Amino acid sequence: TDPVARRLSFAALGVLGPTSGLRAAGSVLFAVAAAAVSAEAVKKAAVARRGASTLRTGAVATAQDGARRTAAPQMTATTSTTVQTEADAAATKIWAEQWWPLGFAAHTSRAAPVAVTLLGAPLVVWWDDSAGAWRCTLDRCSHRLAPLSEGRVTSDGCIECPYHGWAFDGQGQCVRVPQQEEGSAPCRSRRAAVLALPIMEAQGVIWVWGGGLFESAAVTPPEESGPALVDVLERPGVEHSDYSRDLHMDWSTLCENVMDPAHLPFTHHKTISRRSKAAPISFGALENFSHTGFTAVRQTAGGPGRLTFRAPLLVLAETHRGPDSYSDWNVVYAVPTEPGRCRLLVRVVFEVSKLPIPLKWVLSFAFTKQPTWWTHLGTHQILEDDNPFLHAQGHAYRAGHATKLAPDWKRRLYMPTASDGMVVAFRRWLDAYSDGEGALWSRVAPTTETPLRRASKEEVLERYLSHVAHCSACSGALRNIRTTMRLAEGGVVLGLLLAALLRARPAALALAALSFGVARLCAVLDARMRVGRYPPPRNVS
Structure with a gap:
């Protein structure tokens, strides 16, 4: 038995002694034994708290590495933290084993490396002229972690670190160490390599495979995998305009905003709409709700259409102006860069061949002849109609929570009209497939869980770093x-x-x-x- 319990029992017997002297001595002994028991209990509780804290930290780290759990498993001595549950596998499939768009190829510099962030991971993209292909690696030199994006692209298509000149090829292998001594071979060490990600260009977009950023995901994309392309871009008579920008809002806030056509007449009054155009909006029954997304028919004053969420990165809004008229599409890619931040890639697509004159002439000129930088200046204003309050809304949604995007949203948000139907569906999807936490952050992302900082209005409206610096046209x-x-x-x-x-x-x-x-x-x-x-x-x- 427990020796502390024995001491307490013997002390208790003393309290029951036959004389007052023995009972007094027994009481003193009982008090001393009780204090000892209390000290032991405090010590054990502290150990238990430390153990629980370790388990929680381990769980957070596991989630950062690609193993999100909707319910914490019971931890035992034989439980392995590397075993994936069905929820883990689904999360990996949604976030890690995915082709992610980083930018439009026509707007990405081929003369210098470009720094980008994906799921918390710093990446560098560059054009390998010797191979005629894009390359992508982690933006950290294996030597002393200097950002490779501050370096240069060499004539043989490698990226050279600005610090000591180490050079890496498109597969991440170190090919040059200027400081290496004759007869030594530091380049051949596995530690000299940097993480390289599969990269491709399709439909004018640069895509990378995210598997290598997670511990338990497929590093090489399966043959059946492919990026979230939009078939309508292949149609004859269709023209489009492309724009990208880094935003001070979570990717989920961006997706939700695109799923809400009711905001257009008010938010974008005097830019692309008018308050007088406000009208009820209805959606049909939700179709194909799963980890891959969902879709629904949409009816607006502009005509019938469809809104589709292709999880976790594409929102496609299509509108058909009539059987003998044109159609248009709003193609929005929402790329999580870091908590509370995302990159927007948007394509405005019009069936120009069916537009009435003179609108056909105007949009044909805008899509094909007008300088890209001038088009982007106009698009900036449209984005800035709602950027400031969407940033504030995202913080209000979180309510100071470090990981939950909108805790208790069913009680806190009042959405009584049909126009909010797709927003509700999106919130349901987040709860079902991410436990309300949204993006799964890569294994190289920072693991601190502190409340997000609220950006100033000037930061939200800033254009140079958020767009111009990574748009070669601008x-x-x-x-x-x-x-x-x-x-x-x-x-x-x-x-x-x-x-x-x-x-x-x-x-x-x-x-x-x-x-x-x-x-x-x-x-x-x-x-x-x-x-x-x-x-x-x-x-x-």
Whole structure:
């Protein structure tokens, strides 16, 4: 038996002694024994708490590595933490074993490496001109973890670390260590390699296979796997416009917003809609609800259509304007980058061949002739109509919770109309297939579970880092704008000097005035490339 229990029992017998002296001594002994028992109990409780804490930490780490559990399993000495439950396998299939879009190929620089983040993992993408292919590895040199994206692409298609010049090929193998001594071979060590991910280009999008970012997922994509392509892009007579941006909102907030057509007349009043167009919206019965997503027929004032969620990354909204009219599609890819952040890739698709004139001419020009950077300036404003309040809404949904996206949403959100039908379906999907936590973060993602920081309005409206820096069309245009501005400023000075020194003052002053106007226009465009405007058009009378 427990020795502490024995001490307590003997002390108790002393309390029952025949004389008052013995009973007093017994009481003292009982008190001392009780204190000893209490100390033992405290010590055991502390050990138990530490053990429970270790189990919780282990469970969090396992979830980060690709093993989400909808209910914590009973831990025993023989239970292995590497055994996958059905929920684990489903989560791996949804998040890890997936082709993820990183950017549009036409907007991604082929001259320099590009840093991207996927599911919390820092990646670097570059164009290997020697092989005519895109490459992708973890954005960390195996030497001392410097970001490879700060380096350069060599003539043989390798990426070179900016710190000490180590070079890696498209398979992640270290091919050069400038510091290696003659006769040594540090390159051949497995530790010298960096993680490389399968990468491909399809429908003008750069896709990577995410399996290598998780412990228990397939590193090589199965033959039957393929990216979430959209068949309508292959139709004749169809044109589209592409745009991407890093957003201060969770991928789930972006998906939910696209599934909510009722917000368009109010949020985007004066940009792409009007408040006067507000009307009831209905959805048909939910179809094919599973881990792969769901779909439903949609009826709006613009015409019938369909809304499809292809889990976990694609929301496709299609509208058919009539049997003898055109159709249009909104193709939205929502890519989780880190908690509370995502990358948006959107394609606005129109059946241009069936559009009435002059709308056919206008959209044909916009999709095929208009400069991409100019189109993106207009798209920025549309996104910024709702970016600030969607960021705030995401924080309100979380209510300070570190992992749950919208705890107790059924009680906290009041959604009585049919227009919220797909939002409710999406929330149900999150509960069913992610335990309400959304994206599964990679094994190299930070594991801290602290409440997310609320971004400032200036950060939410920022355009340069969130778009221009990784859009080759816009970054090239910005360089040209700044060059033109410097030349125009020189023209102002030259015109004023000529006006002072020569007799042809009207012509010189005209040059100065024209140059000043060009410089001012360039300054405005430069500012619009860097940050959005506030308040949005809907709030300006």
